[in-house]
Amino acid sequence: xxxxxxxxxxxxxxxxxxxxxxxxxxxxxxxxxxxxxxxxxxxxxxxxxxxxxxxxxxxxxxxxxxxxxxxxxxxxxxxxxxxxxxxxxxxxxxxxxxxxxxxxxxxxxxxxxxxxxxxxxxxxxxxxxxxxxxxxxxxxxxxxxxxxxxxxxxxxxxxxxxxxxxxxxxxxxxxxxxxxxxxxxxxxxxxxxxxxxxxxxxxxxxxxxxxxxxxxxxxxxxxxxxxxxxxxxxxxxxxxxxxxxxxxxxxxxxxxxxxxxxxxxxxxxxxxxxxxxxxxxxxxxxxxxxxxxxxxxxxxxxxxxxxxxxxxxxxxxxxxxxxxxxxxxxxxxxxxxxxxxxxxxxxxxxxxxxxxxxxxxxxxxxxxxxxxxxxxxxxxxxxxxxxxxxxxxxx
Numbered sequence: 001x002x003x004x005x006x007x008x009x010x011x012x013x014x015x016x017x018x019x020x021x022x023x024x025x026x027x028x029x030x031x032x033x034x035x036x037x038x039x040x041x042x043x044x045x046x047x048x049x050x051x052x053x054x055x056x057x058x059x060x061x062x063x064x065x066x067x068x069x070x071x072x073x074x075x076x077x078x079x080x081x082x083x084x085x086x087x088x089x090x091x092x093x094x095x096x097x098x099x100x101x102x103x104x105x106x107x108x109x110x111x112x113x114x115x116x117x118x119x120x121x122x123x124x125x126x127x128x129x130x131x132x133x134x135x136x137x138x139x140x141x142x143x144x145x146x147x148x149x150x151x152x153x154x155x156x157x158x159x160x161x162x163x164x165x166x167x168x169x170x171x172x173x174x175x176x177x178x179x180x181x182x183x184x185x186x187x188x189x190x191x192x193x194x195x196x197x198x199x200x201x202x203x204x205x206x207x208x209x210x211x212x213x214x215x216x217x218x219x220x221x222x223x224x225x226x227x228x229x230x231x232x233x234x235x236x237x238x239x240x241x242x243x244x245x246x247x248x249x250x251x252x253x254x255x256x257x258x259x260x261x262x263x264x265x266x267x268x269x270x271x272x273x274x275x276x277x278x279x280x281x282x283x284x285x286x287x288x289x290x291x292x293x294x295x296x297x298x299x300x301x302x303x304x305x306x307x308x309x310x311x312x313x314x315x316x317x318x319x320x321x322x323x324x325x326x327x328x329x330x331x332x333x334x335x336x337x338x339x340x341x342x343x344x345x346x347x348x349x350x351x352x353x354x355x356x357x358x359x360x361x362x363x364x365x366x367x368x369x370x371x372x373x374x375x376x377x378x379x380x381x382x383x384x385x386x387x388x389x390x391x392x393x394x395x
Contacts, residue, residue: 016194020135021143023193024128025150027091030185031124032151033158034094034117036235036260037178038063040159040253043239044171049107053367057236057359062111064232065352066118067125071344074123075130083127083196088189090127093120095182102175125344131196148324152264152317156257163253216391217330220323221346223283223384226377227319228347229354233374234294234316235259236355240367245302255309262313270318274326279392282322283385287378289315294375298368319381320347329392 042056078086097117104110129147136143158178165174238259242252274282293312297305324343362370
């Protein structure tokens, strides 16, 4: 009797792990798609409500800011209520925010709606990634890569689908359909998501703080903050660059899809390259090429720009994959979750604030100059990456 029960339990385990990965990836795709669908909506809201660039950047900033601030509280809530329940409720809340945006009659309504949606999306990264990690244990590296890749698929598919919807229907019904998609994902999570294992107890370790010399992790965080600021600043102005060059609304959505698909490839390729070339070498390449191609994007006509966008997406997103993979190298084994929480908070906070900074530049000097400013900011990471090298070597 015992011998027959054991194989049955073992046979269910792989299915449970795969189901956890698939549903966590689905949640990641939805929430990342929600995050980047805002870029498609910015020109629509500018025309509808007469908003300037700072006001538009604040829309994106409030969403990202709510995500950044609530990352750690979401993990605390999951410890008390359960990660599965928090993930489901967060998905419902994110969808409700988009539904509320469809009812808004001005900028203040949009601000409130995106704040609600961003708060709902704050639960996804810490909880879904932990679910995959705990389901696969020591073999989680590959599945986590698949989970990260699913987010980029959402960034490519949802903005493109929304852009197509905007070409055939008003923006309000399009947002309500997007909200219904979120409710459908929440229903799937409710019906099919396995229970998320509890956090393991801290391992015995004499190291109680992030890297002892105190400089490696802050340098890595600084590179991540600047890299995210460059990415979010550029993406904020990309729809307006495309408009200036004569792109239609569907073409803007397709162009964003080109960037995000290139970004998905960058996450896969740059993580693999970092294992062979090293973190510093790959970061120098991606940041340098990002600066060069952003400058070209600001100056090229429409058709060459569209050809360039997938490669730009590759370098624009590739650095983030390298940096996330380096966090465990600079944190003690029993403090890795805390290090990731700090890192996620920093980079998402940068994503919230940097569009405001570059938006102010755009209001004063125009979108082309603001875009060139993001290229200059990418160059700041080159000396920081060189300074990080010796800290990694000592590890």
